[in-house]
Amino acid sequence: MSDPKREDEAAARARRGRNIAIAVGLVAFAVIVYVVTIVRLGANVADRF
């Protein structure tokens, strides 16, 4: 028989790890979209002159 308290702690740790991973992924996506926008805008502006 496994200890329910220990299982809850492990589940809480796993959930926290998943939440952090999702947060990191979403922040990274937002940063990538921002940087891509700047790079593409910059190239298009440079093309005009």
Add this chain to the structure above:
Amino acid sequence: MAMATTETSRDAARWQDFLQLLKPRVMSLVVFTALTGLVCAPVAVNPILGAVAILCIAVGAGASGALNMWYDADIDAKMRRTRGRPVPSGKVQGADALTLGVVLSLFSVMLMGMALNWLAAGLLAFTILFYAVVYTMWLKRWTAQNIVIGGLAGALPPVIGWAAASGDAPLNAWLLCAIIFMWTPPHFWALSLYTSEDYAKAGVPMMPVVKGASSTRTQILVYSLLLVPVCIAPSFTGLGGPAYLSVSALGGLVFLLLAWRLFRSRAGDAADPRRTAQSPGGLYDVRAGARDARNLFAFSILYLALLFATLLAEHLMGVAPLELFA
């Protein structure tokens, strides 16, 4: 009670388990070949956009891996090599693997389209769909030609990389695709010659299971004879330089020698009594009779890696291609 157990196991899934769904080892090969396509394209791409393109291809490959693991959980549970994967081992639920695969597919294709171009995004979407639907859901369980046709999904990343950089996909990009496409059958069939019991148990119609070891060895030799000229071809189309010509020709000779030895061997003819459930052995740990299959399998990985590494190095160093026919 059952619900509580399910909820507990779902809660216990770690982020590393989800990472395993993306097949990181396959992803690294995809990144390598896609990078070669991107660098070989005759257009200078912004390094940041190039990195985003490679990231999109890697995530797209990972997404198709997750979709594959979701659908193939029943097969994976029966095979020694795959039974420890997150879904069959119960670490991750199938529905979660499906969700991850769909979400990452959408993110990677949309980002590729917005950051680079829609030809690359379309090719990436096609690759994901081809692997997840055509190969995983259809070919793999239906025909012994599964890895021949399905190999297209693994062969497309250099074309996507090329298209991401240049916005088009000329003959040379498809030549890189053809190299991986022709390389896939001898590579996988050599492996399946000494793991065919696993495939038979799972009901997967791999070539040795359906046609037998002898026919498989013959087909490996035929595909190897077709593969080597395709590998040398970039030296004649303005893609490969002198180093590439040397590596592709010399490596090709070794490949043919190993394929010939395998053809003459009895690899795969009998079940291996050493490979039991208690002592499954590794991919390279095979009995003497199957050593020729193991040797070709191992060399095929080295050959493909050398071909793409040489092309990558030549283009990064600015070595002029031979253009023997140009």
